[in-house]
Amino acid sequence: xxxxxxxxxxxxxxxxxxxxxxxxxxxxxxxxxxxxxxxxxxxxxxxxxxxxxxxxxxxxxxxxxxxxxxxxxxxxxxxxxxxxxxxxxxxxxxxxxxxxxxxxxxxxxxxxxxxxxxxxxxxxxxxxxxxxxxxxxxxxxxxxxxxxxxxxxxxxxxxxxxxxxxxxxxxxxxxxxxxxxxxxxxxxxxxxxxxxxxxxxxxxxxxxxxxxxxxxxxxxxxxxxxxxxxxxxxxxxxxxxxxxxxxxxxxxxxxxxxxxxxxxxxxxxxxxxxxxxxxxxxxxxxxxxxxxxxxxxxxxxxx
Amino acid sequence: xxxxxxxxxxxxxxxxxxxxxxxxxxxxxxxxxxxxxxxxxxxxxxxxxxxxxxxxxxxxxxxxxxxxxxxxxxxxxxxxxxxxxxxxxxxxxxxxxxxxxxxxxxxxxxxxxxxxxxxxxxxxxxxxxxxxxxxxxxxxxxxxxxxxxxxxxxxxxxxxxxxxxxxxxxxxxxxxxxxxxxxxxxxxxxxxxxxxxxxxxxxxxxxxxxxxxxxxxxxxxxxxxxxxxxxxxxxxxxxxxxxxxxxxxxxxxxxxxxxxxxxxxxxxxxxxxxxxxxxxxxxxxxxxxxxxxxxxxxxxxxxxxxxxxxxxxxxxxxxxxxxxxxxxxxxxxxxxxxxxxxxxxxxxxxxxxxxxxxxxxxxxxxxxxxxxxxxxxxxxxxxxxxxxxxxxxxxxxxxxxxxxxxxxxxxxxxxxxxxxxxxxxxxxxxxxxxxxxxxx
Numbered sequence: 001x002x003x004x005x006x007x008x009x010x011x012x013x014x015x016x017x018x019x020x021x022x023x024x025x026x027x028x029x030x031x032x033x034x035x036x037x038x039x040x041x042x043x044x045x046x047x048x049x050x051x052x053x054x055x056x057x058x059x060x061x062x063x064x065x066x067x068x069x070x071x072x073x074x075x076x077x078x079x080x081x082x083x084x085x086x087x088x089x090x091x092x093x094x095x096x097x098x099x100x101x102x103x104x105x106x107x108x109x110x111x112x113x114x115x116x117x118x119x120x121x122x123x124x125x126x127x128x129x130x131x132x133x134x135x136x137x138x139x140x141x142x143x144x145x146x147x148x149x150x151x152x153x154x155x156x157x158x159x160x161x162x163x164x165x166x167x168x169x170x171x172x173x174x175x176x177x178x179x180x181x182x183x184x185x186x187x188x189x190x191x192x193x194x195x196x197x198x199x200x201x202x203x204x205x206x207x208x209x210x211x212x213x214x215x216x217x218x219x220x221x222x223x224x225x226x227x228x229x230x231x232x233x234x235x236x237x238x239x240x241x242x243x244x245x246x247x248x249x250x251x252x253x254x255x256x257x258x259x260x261x262x263x264x265x266x267x268x269x270x271x272x273x274x275x276x277x278x279x280x281x282x283x284x285x286x287x288x289x290x291x292x293x294x295x296x297x298x299x300x301x302x303x
Numbered sequence: 304x305x306x307x308x309x310x311x312x313x314x315x316x317x318x319x320x321x322x323x324x325x326x327x328x329x330x331x332x333x334x335x336x337x338x339x340x341x342x343x344x345x346x347x348x349x350x351x352x353x354x355x356x357x358x359x360x361x362x363x364x365x366x367x368x369x370x371x372x373x374x375x376x377x378x379x380x381x382x383x384x385x386x387x388x389x390x391x392x393x394x395x396x397x398x399x400x401x402x403x404x405x406x407x408x409x410x411x412x413x414x415x416x417x418x419x420x421x422x423x424x425x426x427x428x429x430x431x432x433x434x435x436x437x438x439x440x441x442x443x444x445x446x447x448x449x450x451x452x453x454x455x456x457x458x459x460x461x462x463x464x465x466x467x468x469x470x471x472x473x474x475x476x477x478x479x480x481x482x483x484x485x486x487x488x489x490x491x492x493x494x495x496x497x498x499x500x501x502x503x504x505x506x507x508x509x510x511x512x513x514x515x516x517x518x519x520x521x522x523x524x525x526x527x528x529x530x531x532x533x534x535x536x537x538x539x540x541x542x543x544x545x546x547x548x549x550x551x552x553x554x555x556x557x558x559x560x561x562x563x564x565x566x567x568x569x570x571x572x573x574x575x576x577x578x579x580x581x582x583x584x585x586x587x588x589x590x591x592x593x594x595x596x597x598x599x600x601x602x603x604x605x606x607x608x609x610x611x612x613x614x615x616x617x618x619x620x621x622x623x624x625x626x627x628x629x630x631x632x633x634x635x636x637x638x639x640x641x642x643x644x645x646x647x648x649x650x651x652x653x654x655x656x657x658x659x660x661x662x663x664x665x666x667x668x669x670x671x672x673x674x675x676x677x678x679x680x681x682x683x684x685x686x687x688x689x690x691x692x693x694x695x696x697x698x699x700x701x702x703x704x705x706x707x708x709x710x711x712x713x714x715x716x717x718x719x720x721x722x723x724x725x726x727x728x729x730x731x732x733x734x735x736x737x738x739x740x741x742x743x
Binding site: 221246 | 467509514593595598604608658
């Protein structure tokens with residue numbers, strides 16, 4: 001990472017600052033690495049570079065093709081039909097006036113298909129993270145163990161994280177479908193944690209290629225205990241980060257094309273963790289009039 | 304220039320050291336770079352010590368001929384037995400006195416940063432300032448715009464940034480001394496100074512963002528820790544804590560020492576009411592241990608709960624109109640809520656059954672929890688008539704619920720439980736008669 005990048009603050013450290021946290025790797029003194037000039041995706045140290053052409057990576061299969069045709073045409077038909085009902089499949093009066101919308105609720109095994117769980121196993125660490133349905137198939141339980149011993153590849157310095165991220169929603173023919181939350185301004189979660197500090201990541205649709213890893217973050221502090229916790233996070237509090245580093249040029253989260261939401265745990269404490277989520281919804285809080293919580297100062301402020 | 308203002312500010316804070324009048328005059332000049340006299344390259348004015356510097360013992364005199372290429376050895380040699388802040392400071396002094404040009408200071412600083420946790424000084428801002436003082440001053444400041452553009456002295460800048468990054472990792476807030484040092488070493492536009500500015504912008508914003516803060520110093524006494532954590536999870540300000548047993552050791556009949564663990568419980572008046580209304584035919588469960596993390600410590604708590612009342616048995620008690628005379632608690636209006644006024648989410652309310660009490664204990668086996676239940680019985684006499692089941696497995700802790708509940712305590716063994724990871728469930732039935740005998 002370049003000097004400019006590493007001199008930005010790392011996001012998960014701030015979680016611990018107020019709680020009394022590590023994201024990914026911080027490359028040891030390699031000042032200008034190739035990864036900054038052309039933004040390549042993360043390549044695990046030690047793995048040889050794949051020199052395949054993009055068309056060589058697709059595998060062609062007849063049964064997969066047939067299944068794809070069935071699925072995509074069904075989605076296409078649904079899209080045509082729901083247009084007659086109203087925008088986004090809801091009657092227009094509901095679309096205009098709704099104040100609360102439940103975006104994800106975990107009632108049944110198919111709700112878990114929409115989520116991807118990963119931990120630092122991918123970079124060679126030893127944490128584990130699993131997701132399963134909670135009791136009575138009514139909630140989602142994300143549990144596992146964190147271990148912050150960094151993998152021994154010479155490059156990675158910190159480790160010990162796990163995340164659960166929602167999958168990108170797809171319309172017919174694998175087009176991206178975005179959430180439109182412009183009529184809402186608060187994220188409402190019902191969770192039951194064990195006292196560990198989590199971080200919520202929202203990623204939106206971007207235009208330029210190097211904005212691909214732009215994520216808007218905020219903290220989710222759990223109280224612990226047997227009672228459910230209602231957490232209301234206004235979208236104006238989310239700050240912009242890129243690859244785990246808070247950026248200088250902050251702007252508020254644009255709600256018209258939201259792609260995914262995710263939960264990350266990266267406090268540097270080794271041990272088991274669990275987080276139970278009942279539902280995730282968005283609502284409009286008329287009492288909240290703040291547009292953005294962070295002022296933007298000059299680019300080269302005087303000392 | 305603002306850096307002169309910082310220096311002046313620092314003077315007013317700490318200037319009681321033995322300095323000559325000449326030095327004082329020098330400081331009041333506007334810009335240090337334009338001074339003609341001898342410049343303090345290697346020893347920042349900002350870090351002048353209050354007491355006169357004692358001569359540092361050169362333990363390495365004999366080994367001066369051998370160049371210490373690996374800087375870690377320096378730490379091992381100087382601080383063999385005790386690793387404290389004083390010895391750490393001494394190592395840094397040895398290094399600074401060793402060479403006027405500070406050869407190898409970057410490697411030394413990296414090694415020192417790695418060794419800090421061993422010496423226990425990773426959260427101390429004065430130690431970081433002292434380490435920052437190892438850099439020679441004013442050499443790395445760029446003198447024109449081209450040097451500023453092109454990462455002047457990149458390795459040193461990176462080292463400075465890594466030092467600040469370690470401060471960020473441990474949540475240490477830098478102070479004005481850090482700022483002055485960074486100015487003198489890297490100038491106002493270098494990367495370390497930008498990192499410092501970012502630290503000073505974001506840290507205060509997120510310092511108080513936790514709605515359930517945990518104090519920096521948690522109580523050491525397990526009973527106090529239990530009280531604190533029970534208050535935290537109780538979610539009710541009226542809840543009362545009772546210590547049913549303090550930790551003590553006792554001698555058995557055969558002369559063996561038995562340690563009694565502490566038992567601390569909490570219950571709020573609304574929970575007492577709920578328990579009083581509980582149907583004695585339905586059992587209550589003691590479940591646990593559930594983990595609760597407080598910063599780096601994990602404590603375990605147990606709860607007493609019951610299954611949710613099936614809808615046919617739910618009794619809707621009408622509001623007592625005499626409870627509140629200011630306004631009516633129930634209105635029989637025929638108004639409809641519009642779509643725009645819906646304030647609740649369209650999701651079914653999860654009813655997991657009431658939680659009647661919580662407790663924390665060191666050693667959570669059935670005997671200890673039995674003691675807790677008997678202690679609870681004093682305020683909740685109905686517990687004597689209700690069958691209590693113990694579910695003490697050590698797998699993933701989720702509140703378990705019986706899928707098919709059959710009434711009657713004898714049939715509890717056939718309950719099907721949802722799967723958990725390593726389940727070693729112990730379910731034991733407690734008949735009400737046994738409870739009475741224990742009470743006596």
